[in-house]
Amino acid sequence: MPGSLHIITLVKWVPDAQLERRIGEDRRLDRSQGILGELDEHPLETALQIKEQHEAEVRVSALTMGPSGASAAVKKALQIGADDGFHLTDEALQAADIWTTSAALAAAINYVRATSEGSEYLVLTGMASEDGETAAVPAQLAGRLRVPALTQAREVTLEGRRVVVTRLSGTRMQRVAAVLPALVSVTDQANEPRYPNFRAIMKAKKKPTTTFSLADLGLTRYAVESKVSLIAAEPRPERQAGEIIHDDGTAGQKTVEFLSKEGLL
Numbered sequence: 001m002p003g004s005l006h007i008i009t010l011v012k013w014v015p016d017a018q019l020e021r022r023i024g025e026d027r028r029l030d031r032s033q034g035i036l037g038e039l040d041e042h043p044l045e046t047a048l049q050i051k052e053q054h055e056a057e058v059r060v061s062a063l064t065m066g067p068s069g070a071s072a073a074v075k076k077a078l079q080i081g082a083d084d085g086f087h088l089t090d091e092a093l094q095a096a097d098i099w100t101t102s103a104a105l106a107a108a109i110n111y112v113r114a115t116s117e118g119s120e121y122l123v124l125t126g127m128a129s130e131d132g133e134t135a136a137v138p139a140q141l142a143g144r145l146r147v148p149a150l151t152q153a154r155e156v157t158l159e160g161r162r163v164v165v166t167r168l169s170g171t172r173m174q175r176v177a178a179v180l181p182a183l184v185s186v187t188d189q190a191n192e193p194r195y196p197n198f199r200a201i202m203k204a205k206k207k208p209t210t211t212f213s214l215a216d217l218g219l220t221r222y223a224v225e226s227k228v229s230l231i232a233a234e235p236r237p238e239r240q241a242g243e244i245i246h247d248d249g250t251a252g253q254k255t256v257e258f259l260s261k262e263g264l265l
Contacts, residue, residue, distance in 0.1 A: 005058045005158075005180070006119040007047040008112050010105065011040045011077045012129050013070035034069055036076040041193035043124035043186040046156050048081045048194070054158070059083050059119070061112055065093060065105055071209070078204035079196035085209040086112050092214055092221035097228040102140035104224050107217040109145065115210075122163060123183040127152060138185040148178035151185045 014037040044062065051058040062077035064070050065088040074085035088108045093100065113121055123145070128135035142149030155166035164177045165184055196204070214221065245254045259265045 004116070004119040005050075005054070006113065006116040006121045007050065007058060007060045008109055008121060008123050009040075009044050009047045009060060009062050009077070009082065010123070010125045011044065011062050011064050011073045012037045012126075013064060013066045013073040014129060034072060036073040037126060037129055039126035039128060039188055040073075040077075041080070042188050042190050043126055043184075044077055044080055044082065045191045045193040046153075046184075046186050047124050049191070050156070050158060051081075059116060061086060061115075063105070063108060063112055064088070065096075065101065065108065067094070071211070074209055075204065076196075078207045078209070079201045080194060081196075081200065082207070084207055087209060087211045088213070088217075089211060090214045090221075092224060095226065095230060096224070097226040098134055098136050098140060099228075100224045100226045102137050102144055104214070104217075104219070105137070105141055106144035107219055108212075109141075111212065111217055120161065120180045122180060123147070124156075125183065125185045127185050127187045135185075138183060142183040145181070145183065148182045149185075150176055150178055150182060153184050153186050154189045156184055156186060156190065 013034040015034055044060075047058075047060045051060055060082045061084050062074050062082040063086045064073045064077075066073070067089060070089065071085075071087050074082075074087050078085050086108065088104060093104060096104065109123060113119075123141070125138045125141070129137075138151055139149050150163065150165040150167070152167045152169075153165040154168060157164045159177070161180050162177045163180060163182050163184060164175065167174050167176065214224065243258065245251050245258070256265065
């Protein structure tokens with residue numbers, strides 16, 4: 001691989017799936033107890049494997065966007081092995097939709113790139129986020145950055161200045177490539193993420209983290225104003241008890257009627 005490579009890995013602070021999700025008084029999802037999204041550990045592992053293959057030629061940065069608590073996602077990424085972290089936080093980004101998210105992250109990536117001027121760069125993302133689950137941000141982000149998007153990657157390798165990806169499309173496996181710079185979204189089938197040991201956790205405390213706002217990117221809140229607004233939000237209703245059909249000779253007919261009523265026939 002000629003020259004140096006800067007891998008910018010997007011990580012997200014998401015609600016812990018093990019806990020009950022709650023909607024706050026501001027009609028937003030309560031994120032007070034968040035974690036690094038599990039799907040974001042796979043692109044991070046991919047970045048670290050590339051770094052191990054190419055030694056000191058590769059720098060891995062973890063980038064997140066979110067409130068102050070989102071710094072925990074960066075901290076975990078540093079413990080796993082990222083070299084440094086970046087945290088975009090701004091009140092104007094609360095309840096950001098995918099349009100706003102991709103716009104803000106594109107500007108943030110250019111901000112991070114500026115810290116390694118002269119390097120080739122590769123952006124790695126997860127296949128989706130555990131909270132939004134749209135899987136639309138990677139493609140939108142690549143469009144804003146004007147770089148190729150290689151999505152749903154099960155394997156990622158570097159061949160000179162090319163990034164080569166193996167992906168599943170329908171029933172066929174594809175092998176596609178693009179010249180750097182590029183963006184790759186990595187699936188949870190790509191690898192088995194590593195866990196930080198005690199030494200890595202202690203070492204992470206000395207790694208630099210940069211916190212910045214929209215103003216640092218030269219953006220106003222109007223430049224990233226969401227196109228979607230939330231009108232109402234409420235917890236889903238409690239599950240009702242199912243209907244029990246006793247076989248008195250008409251169970252078959254009642255089952256058919258039930259399935260028909262539910263639109264399953």
